[in-house]
Amino acid sequence: MNEIFSKDALIEEITNFLSAKVEGFSLEDHADTSLSRLGLDSAGHVQLTTVIEDFIQSDVAPTLAFDYPTVNSLIDYVCDTSQTANQVN
């Protein structure tokens, strides 16, 4: 993962995806709620990884959203393993 990206923009991408998939999703209330509890099915979990892949322009494991099953844990993982603009600045 070589690209430098903004953490906030990644959060926005994930939020947009989840808002379209999950009725009544709000980042404020659900950042630490498990994605399956929010009603995201297994295909949705895998699709979410492609949203992340497209954004960071690098491959991620298809099981990532199962291994890091909340918005916060997912973002922390992606940012820890990549270079974000926030870290660089």
Next chain:
Amino acid sequence: MQPTFHLFMDAIREHAHSIPDSNACIFQPRGLETAQHITYAQLYGAVSERAQLLVSLGYRDQPVALLYPTGFDFIINFLACLLAGVAAVPLNVTRNAQQFERTISIINNANIKAILTTQSTKLLLAAQITELNSTACEGLTWVTEEDAVEVSAPLPTIEPTDTAFIQYTSGSTSAPKGVIVTHTNIVQNMEAIRVACNHQRGVVVGGWLPQFHDMGLVGHMMHPLYMAGTYVFMPPMYFVQRPSRWLRLISYYNISCSAAPNFGYEHCVNFIDEKENLSDIDLSCWKVALNGSEPVCPQTIRAFSTKFSGYGFKPSSFFPSYGMAETTLLVSGGPPQQGLKTITLDKVKLSRGKVVQRTAGLEVVDCGHIGPDFRVKIVNPESKVECSQDEVGEIWIAGNCVAAGYLNNAEKTKGGFQAQLLSDDGFQYLRTGDLGFVKNKSLYVTGRIKELLIIRGRNFYPYDIERTFNNYQHANGINGASVFTYQHDSKIKLAAIVEIKKRVYNKLDHTEIQNDLRALVSEHHEIAFDKLLIVKPGTIPKTTSGKVKRSACIELI
């Protein structure tokens, strides 16, 4: 049919001598640069070494579980079991707790004492077992890459009737059953596939199908190896994540035969974005696009053909087929280059079990010519009398590809594998549980007996009606409807649950949507529902592969 080889491993031994440096398998876990190759000489060498270990450990004739992530380890260990006369039981490595419990139940059912796996998978599984707090795995022996043979043990002589492997059926609705596949079953089915697909020596076959699944194991992995060809494969999850990877694999490696259940093709239609750059893909090499192991949907085939014909895909390559673990794999398919062929039947007549062609009605897919070595009968499942040519009945099959029975299940083996016609013709038949008919040597499958709905004396197949619901303009689609029966005051009632697009669900009047749906099914199927529920997307209970769990839907109404 007299197979070219007496045993499957005779073929591999022969190829290791005649074409030692040819690629037997290519595994591409991620991008092109990650591809790994193994030649026939390397493969046979690794398999022989592993087989000697299994013999020296005393596993001859014993069932042994294979728990491997997608890769060469699975192939080597599976073939080593064949060579050593060990009954391989391929299983799924899963992190899903429910699926893992199924794995445990299979280990118990097959009375497995040893597990072949990798060291890293062993650690993962051990943690899951501890989490389950199960005593089921106590006393199991784990054999990994760290175990190696010290003394060379002579390999046993294998008889064609010996058990080769145990294929557990998906069993999404019932307890898993282990199909006993013999060595002769394998070579006979290799020949059946060769004839149906018109495969030549050196054929390149592969795709994303799981290696523990019958279509992935027998069709994708074993068949090209038998034919001195190349097996090309990728992890299934990487296909699910981005389906264009499958098409890219086919294009890059010039794969001429690649199979998937209907949902694989549908996944490409729905999830390959129009904006995605596919300019490097050329699908003109794909001669056999086999569609099998779940009902073949003509709409999916047409949509896939339209979407990908611009990338060299020939619609005539579509190869609807019929088969199952109980027949090793393939029963019918082809001839090649026939593409999608359907006939349209009178729905009302069909609901009374009669095959009558009409210009408008229900479209049924031709699942191809029945293999020359199969004896297929269409039988009334209750009277066990053979049906006449224009009648729908249960598909019964006899022949050398039919497996030996279910492991440790005498009752199901008797009921499922040893059926006899009322007019006993001297054959024992496999009862498939599927309904269909034969026309001009081709097999047509109309549904499953267990799922057949009998409403006021008429027979309905739930998925035909579900398809009508899914085509409704506001329906969420993609397995977003469930049709089933329930009992009320000792009467059988008909119910449906349909998922409606979220925005429409929140905005439009629900009665109006329900009226639309009632009008739609009445027009297409001439049937009325006792209960019709509309719900938001994601409400209908589904299996892990996305199939509707009809029995679980009853609780929703």
